[in-house]
Ligand SMILES: O=C(O)CCC(=O)C(=O)O
């Protein structure tokens with residue numbers, strides 16, 4: 001543990017070790033492996049092509065994004081955030097967990113519902129992780145220690161906010177709207193973004209195999225980076241669990257509850273979980289929930305409502321939906337099941 005994140009070499013070595021473990025696991029289970037559904041392969045979207053000056057190239061990649069959103073609800077994004085920025089952010093998080101002691105970190109234990117930085121330690125059968133949650137936007141909050149944290153994480157948020165606006169444009173277009181639609185509808189210039197920085201123990205140190213239990217996340221979408229592959233699993237439309245192995249130079253994007261609500265269920269927010277079974281070493285991830293502005297009322301858009309598609313979700317402000325299940329804003333817990341309108345004939 002003292003050696004974590006010494007640099008690229010360490011990053012590559014850990015990934016190699018984990019991918020060997022996965023290979024071993026896959027080779028050792030029965031021949032049903034050939035039945036793994038190739039259609040479950042997580043799509044990759046090239047961010048730069050969404051804005052290509054070549055019309056055909058742009059149209060093709062927007063179509064690809066449309067399929068990824070509708071048929072998966074999650075995808076890898078390349079050429080969005082530079083690898084050096086991602087590595088810098090992961091190093092900042094690793095420094096936070098390594099260069100501070102637990103007493104210093106517990107300074108951020110829940111104080112009041114309006115906390116803008118919150119720390120927690122979960123170590124029981126249902127959840128195994130240490131986390132730091134911070135409000136990243138519209139105002140960036142960060143712990144004062146270590147000194148390296150503010151700049152490294154801030155750089156990731158700055159770049160990711162640009163990518164968020166770009167994805168909002170592209171997704172508005174594929175939904176059939178003008179490109180500023182989502183940006184205005186969610187008032188993204190004041191969008192409420194919360195970042196969860198997670199440290200998961202290796203499986204031999206955890207109290208059970210669950211890192212984070214099954215859930216969906218509120219908001220427009222979640223961007224996720226991790227220092228080693230393995231752990232995060234997504235439930236596909238077809239009901240299969242797929243493991244998120246983020247390729248180098250990519251980040252992972254998962255559509256959130258409020259895009260599902262806005263699109264009246266055309267795009268889905270997918271259930272996911274973190275399983276520690278194959279973790280030989282600890283793992284760091286950063287899941288940033290990019291949300292609408294807290295005061296924005298989110299309801300199914302008229303374009304997605306007709307006689308055969310009545311509104312399937314109740315509308316309310318983003319803030320109300322975050323507080324609906326008794327959580328604080330910074331907890332960013334899903335309340336999607338409470339917002340669904342039961343189907344009636
Ligand atoms: O750590 C991960 O891979 C996922 C974490 C997550 O789903 C969350 O924080 O909402």
Ligand SMILES: [Fe+2]
Pocket residue numbers: 215216217272287
């Ligand atoms: Fe999540």
